[in-house]
Amino acid sequence: MSEGQLLSGGWLWLAFGLIALATHVPRGSFIVAGSRVRLPEAVQRALRYAPAAALASLVAPDMLLVGGAFDPFNLKLLAGLAAFAVAFRFRNPWLPFLVGMAIVWLGRL
Template sequence: MTGAPHFDYYVLGAIGLLALCSFLTRAGYFLFGDYFPLSDGVRRALRYAPTAALVGIVVPELLPWHANTGYALDIKMLAAVAAVGLYWRTRSSLLVIVGGMFAYWILRLLSELRF
């Protein structure tokens, strides 16, 4: 460690406590789920958790505006539009991933070749 000993112990302790909290919240239901059954309403709501997490990760990356610059059309947004169109046409998740990345690579290559 590079800093003062009390600071290093503080950082290591914080990392350890955060790891413990993360483990308990993630593994808690697996360990104690049989003792605390979920209601039907909670089960229905949890069906949307993976979709909400994916939207929370993808949408901020695709938003076409940035701080202090305003609206800007980005290559990522165009590739996402191509991927969504591909999904509407084929309904294949794997094809969406491959086609979206292919569209992104092609658009990036074309933007770099532009003089």
């Protein structure tokens, strides 16, 4: 088949349908099965780290890279490290945010 035929109406709708199934079946299975199906304990323990891993995957590239390259003197990296240290030391949900933002704000003056 040529490239034009693969992008024709029927093949395109088939691709859309398969992608929709691949997206919605795993999500819907938890809703349909409800509490009748329990995940293994090891999977439940591993999933506890999923939110932190997702946040780290979004934040880390912006903190570590400047123009696509690592810069150890990056202002965002300094603010992130300071916020992490404050969060680790004081266990306050708002203080790391305030410290990190203050460092970025003062660094841009």
